[in-house]
Amino acid sequence: MTTDDTGALAERLSRELRHLVLLLRRTTAGQPITTQQYSVLGSLEGGGRRMTELAEEHAVQLPTMTVQINRLEDAGLVARAADPSDARVRTVELTGEGRARLHAVREARIGYLSRQLGSLTPEERAAIDVALPALAKLGRS
Amino acid sequence: MTTDDTGALAERLSRELRHLVLLLRRTTAGQPITTQQYSVLGSLEGGGRRMTELAEEHAVQLPTMTVQINRLEDAGLVARAADPSDARVRTVELTGEGRARLHAVREARIGYLSRQLGSLTPEERAAIDVALPALAKLGRS
DNA sequence: CCAAATAGTTAGACAGACTAAGTTAGTATG
DNA sequence: CATACTAACTTAGTCTGTCTAACTATTTGG
Numbered sequence: 001m002t003t004d005d006t007g008a009l010a011e012r013l014s015r016e017l018r019h020l021v022l023l024l025r026r027t028t029a030g031q032p033i034t035t036q037q038y039s040v041l042g043s044l045e046g047g048g049r050r051m052t053e054l055a056e057e058h059a060v061q062l063p064t065m066t067v068q069i070n071r072l073e074d075a076g077l078v079a080r081a082a083d084p085s086d087a088r089v090r091t092v093e094l095t096g097e098g099r100a101r102l103h104a105v106r107e108a109r110i111g112y113l114s115r116q117l118g119s120l121t122p123e124e125r126a127a128i129d130v131a132l133p134a135l136a137k138l139g140r141s
Numbered sequence: 142m143t144t145d146d147t148g149a150l151a152e153r154l155s156r157e158l159r160h161l162v163l164l165l166r167r168t169t170a171g172q173p174i175t176t177q178q179y180s181v182l183g184s185l186e187g188g189g190r191r192m193t194e195l196a197e198e199h200a201v202q203l204p205t206m207t208v209q210i211n212r213l214e215d216a217g218l219v220a221r222a223a224d225p226s227d228a229r230v231r232t233v234e235l236t237g238e239g240r241a242r243l244h245a246v247r248e249a250r251i252g253y254l255s256r257q258l259g260s261l262t263p264e265e266r267a268a269i270d271v272a273l274p275a276l277a278k279l280g281r282s
Numbered sequence: 283c284c285a286a287a288t289a290g291t292t293a294g295a296c297a298g299a300c301t302a303a304g305t306t307a308g309t310a311t312g
Numbered sequence: 313c314a315t316a317c318t319a320a321c322t323t324a325g326t327c328t329g330t331c332t333a334a335c336t337a338t339t340t341g342g
Contacts, residue, residue, distance in 0.1 A: 005266075005270075006247060006255050006258050006259055006266060007251065007255050009258055009269065009270055010252075010254035010255040010257075010258055011251050013254055013269065013273065014247070014251050014254055014257070014275055016248055016276055016277045016280060017161065017164075017165050018165075018180055018183075018210025018280075019276075019277060020158065020161060020279075020280045021162060021165060022278060023158075023280045024158050024159075024162060027155070027158075031166070034329085036328080036329070037328095039159055042159075045171045047232055049338065050289080051289070051290060051291095052288090052289065052290085059146060059329070060329085060331090061330075061331065061332080062289080062291085063290085063291075063292080063293095063330085063331075063332080063333095064330055064331075065290095066290065066291055066292085067291095067329075067330085068328090068329080069330085070291095071328080085302065086288095086289085086291040086339075087289095087337080087338060087339085088288065088290070088337065088338045088339070089288095089289060089290085089338095090289080090290065090291095101221035102314080103317070106155070109155055110148065110151045110152050110155055111151075112149035113154055113155055114147050114148050114151040116279055117147050117151055117154070117279070118147055118152055120227055120275055120278060120279065124274070124275035124278065125146075125147065125275070127151060127268075127271045127272040127274075127275045128150065128154065128272045128275050128276060128279075129146075129150055129153075129253075130229045130271065130272065131268040131269045131271065131272030131276075132150075132154065132157055133265070133268075134261055134266070134268045134269050135157055135160075135161060135269060135272075136157045136160060137261060137265065138161070138164060138257055138261065138269075162327070175297070177296085177297080177298070178297095191320085192320070192321065192322095193319090193321085195319065200303080201298085201299070202298090202299075202300065202323095203320075203321065203322085204299085204300075204301085204302095204321085204322070204323080205298065205299055205300075206321095207321070207322055207323085208296075208297085208298075208299090208322095209297090211322095212297080227307080227308075227319095228306080228307055228308085229306065229307045229308070229319065229320045230307095230319095230320065230321085231320080231321065231322095257318085
């Protein structure tokens, strides 16, 4: 692919990303937690994280994350803790219930996507398979 | 790709879609209109549409679209009109200003995506190019 | 020890989404 | 044709998600 094609690719990608967003929305529609809450719980799966880390990872301001974590805490899905080495820092961890909820939503979400993917041809699935690392890189840059 | 792999693909896709959403958000960050407003304006480019059509296309309830169109109308970017064949129906059209705004935001968005795509390798861009039709189909099903 | 920087929270505003309920207009049926 | 039903929208109220500004508490550097 030449550099000249990059603009055209950007235009097509721009056009399709909107539909992927709607797909994402349908993926978690009717779930007991919102897409954002699911996303935050996912960030905590590997262990406790500090508020600042969570805000950066989700590309939101710190007060926004405070509100989100407040709601998850009220729902009993996460717990705040203190950092022994720095009293300013609050860490956030999954509770048992939070972990269970995360897994349940993930199963439902993956099930939905599996059915959608099942309606594609094997070639189309293979194309997505090949493109995923590039899309991942794009999303993280 | 076999059927057995579909579940694993769904899992990876599920994981990466979140990052694409964040990419999308950055794409229109700092623009004079929100992502949703841009999206609605895009739906009107081909001509007037009725409220119900817009709500369905954007996968929102009718009252949500009413509010969005109210704001776009207040901003002078769209105009409501009556349908001569059915007095219940309101149609919505781009104003000249709305069309100009749409084009400006689209240029900025495509420019951003172009720069992001430019940081990928030619092979990665080619992979996205090949996968786009499949992703489009996925998003529309 | 004090000033500046860092980590979070609180408060106030607004966009975006939903449901429920109301209005107006078309449709169908006795 | 009158009545009831359906359809297209809007309004009102609520909640989530996001922001900025201002505040508290803590650490760090001179």
